[in-house]
Amino acid sequence: MTSEKADTTNFLKAIRLINIENDACSFEVGKIPVLQNINATYFFAKNDIALQHSPHPAPRKQYVITTKGKLKFSVTNGHSFIIEPGIILIAADTLGNGHTWEIIDGNEWERIYIPINDDCDDYFIAD
Template identity: 70%
Template sequence: MDKLSDKADTKNIKAIRLINITDGKCDFESGTIPIRQHINANYFFAQTDVSLQYSPHAAPRRQYVITLKGKLKFTVSNGQSFILEPGIILIAADTFGEGHTWEILDGEEWERIYIPLEDGADDHFTAV
């Protein structure tokens, strides 16, 4: 279920990136982003809305999703799944097609911050 390794260290933060693949499907890859890396973004916003839980959807834009509270199971449209919780950065880059679903595993809330990436900006993700 979980492709994320324990290879994050003191210079990197664990990350998972949602990506588009063939036939409008979505997959994910595990990796890291470097700490103290400047993110080229103009704004961020917080959200606790859980109305999209269980609803297949693509990301509305490329963005970092920083989980503050909650443990979730994400399932991508190719059938694979992973666990997301505080300490793992999600990079939502599945901006078209079937997208992904998520469900809360622990509690009833998902507190998160979205940091939209500017068009063409590097997400600084390195696959492991």
């Protein structure tokens, strides 16, 4: 099941965590179109920070929408990036050791998870 692509020239900044060779984790920088209908059946909010500094893969392919907090994500290939409100994270690194994150401004991370069905497009467009 997939949705038609949105007809728009406006985009939101996005970073997608991905698996690369040998189930290592990397990321891509890009965007997703605004006004895009996504195939999701539920969402949930979270503010738990128990996994901070703990390597882990994404439990499922999902959008992660940060509403509060600024974080540094690190991936197994040694690179890192910053996530803060206004940047959509697409967690698609479901294999291997995955990624780690740490809060770099304040002591909270509030976010909304929107799981993406495995057979659906995440609408990510790499830069």
